[in-house]
Amino acid sequence: MSNSNSVTVSQVSDVTTVEVTTAGPQGPGFDLTLDHSAKVDNSVMYYQQSSGKVILDSNVTTLKLVDGGNF
Numbered sequence: 517m518s519n520s521n522s523v524t525v526s527q528v529s530d531v532t533t534v535e536v537t538t539a540g541p542q543g544p545g546f547d548l549t550l551d552h553s554a555k556v557d558n559s560v561m562y563y564q565q566s567s568g569k570v571i572l573d574s575n576v577t578t579l580k581l582v583d584g585g586n587f
Contacts, residue, residue, distance in 0.1 A: 523536050548563070548570050555572040562576050563569070 523534060525532055525534050549568065550572075551567075551569045552559075552572040554574065556574045556577060558578040559572040559574070560576045560578060560581070561570055561572050564571050
């Protein structure tokens with residue numbers, strides 16, 4: 517697969533700057549669904565295997581993480 521782009525600028529006396537950009541290759545996809553519909557202040561992102569989602573909600577927040585916790 518080949519992409520081709522062409523720009524032609526013709527002027528007699530003025531100096532013109534032309535910038536041409538194209539979309540580069542994209543990185544690897546993020547194949548998980550992010551559910552942030554119930555996010556609250558200080559939500560911590562976690563993965564829930566039963567739903568196959570990465571979640572931000574009130575169940576896990578920085579306020580609920582305590583010293584000696586198992587996480």
